[in-house]
Amino acid sequence: MQALTNRNKAVDRKPMTLWEKMYIPSIMKGMSITLSHFFKKKPTISYPEEKRPFSPVFRGLHILNRDEEGRERCTACGLCAVACPAEAITMEAAERKPGEENLYREEKYAARYEINMLRCIFCGLCEEACPKDAVYLSETFTPANFTRETFIYKKQDLLIPDPKTEPEQYQKALGSRAKKN
């Protein structure tokens, strides 16, 4: 039979020589290897202090984006909920009242918008489905909490800080995927 690679090696079943039986040379060899590792650079990244940069396609927790004037972009069309393979998104629409033009971009908005982060598989299909550039996956990840209820993110958890009043928090929450205003 022809070998698949040229790396195969016959098992050496020769009895050990006296030199090999003394073990000390091989022990010293092994110890020099461990000692060389002692002085090697450690590949560990001390996590909370050092963070690895994410790739631009990283998909973390969702945000609901605002436009440049700080108005909510979401119109509660429900396309994200339809696209969601995990059925994690629920919403209720409401009509914008006169005088609320500074809050909502269009006549219809999401009065309730919930994403169950325990159901979500972070596939990003909601983001692709959204015609209003409203929902984005950010770089926030590993949320931790004590109860399951807290993982159903409400609108106030998802909504991004206002870019006009809190520009720094806005940029931080935005991540690298969102289309810039």
Place this chain on the structure above:
Amino acid sequence: MFDLAFIIEKAVLIGGIITVSLLIAMYSTWAERKVAGFMQDRLGPNRAGWGGLLQPLADGLKLFMKEEIIPNASNKTLFILGPALAMLTAMMTSAVIPWGGKIEVFGRTVDLQIADINIGILYIFGVVSMGVYGIMIGGWASNNKFSLLAALRGASQMISYELAMGLAIIALLMITGSLSLKTIVEQQSTGWWNFFLQPVGFLIFMVCAFAECNRTPFDLPEAENELNFGYHQEYSSMKLGFYLFAEYINMFISSALMATLYFGGYDIPFVNDANLGANIGINALAAIQGITLFLKVAFFIFFFMWVRWTIPRFRYDQLMNLGWKVLIPLALLNMLVTGAVILWLGH
């Protein structure tokens, strides 16, 4: 004769040495994890305090807070006696090791050694042999088959390796002609270190010391993957801590012993200690000597760890083969050659 100053002097010395032993054992646990980490390309503990230096305290606190469990079927007295004995025998050996030269305090000349008895090495052998009782009693009193097996293994391992260790020491004693550790150190500080006269003896002694301390590659009484933790499987809380701690104290003491017997003890290398003492005073000399000894000890402790994270555990038959078929004949041969050379040089 009742000499109060003498009693105070010894009490202070004993207190000091016990404190130092415990401290070193404590930080050996930290160093062990650090060394293990570094040798495996990890960082080791680095969260508690600077560089993880508070880790031993956290570990100790954890052990103290753990639930104390005494198994129903165990023999309660012996179950408690086990770790106590392990700890006691681990600490007792330090009594005869000279930690430095003389110091002068309040007009008294104090030897930095608790007891300079003329049978020092015999005493050490006696105490080390008692060390097996900690394992045996603990393993037997647990009333658990794994613990019992481990205890049996531990006992036979210790007895097997004590023989070779003793034979290696006999060859050394033929050269020194004294059982007192102080004398042995003084001889080495004027002449050659015993390591250069007895390299094979040192090797045998060191291998046996590994076996006596139950350190990898001879940690068969513990053997996590076959015996679930071995003789201290049923132990919890600080009783387990005592066993683990005793292992580190044993390691410290055997390092000190190896340094004392074969590497000149507190002798400062390349320096004539007596001349240096005349220049800088004997207290400073004793301090430097103490530091020298501790550096040697630190190296040996590191060596213990280095070996642990390099060499895998022996199989039990391999252990017995090595002990009985290799080390004992080798030690006998070493003894014979040493004796012959001494006779030949004597003529």
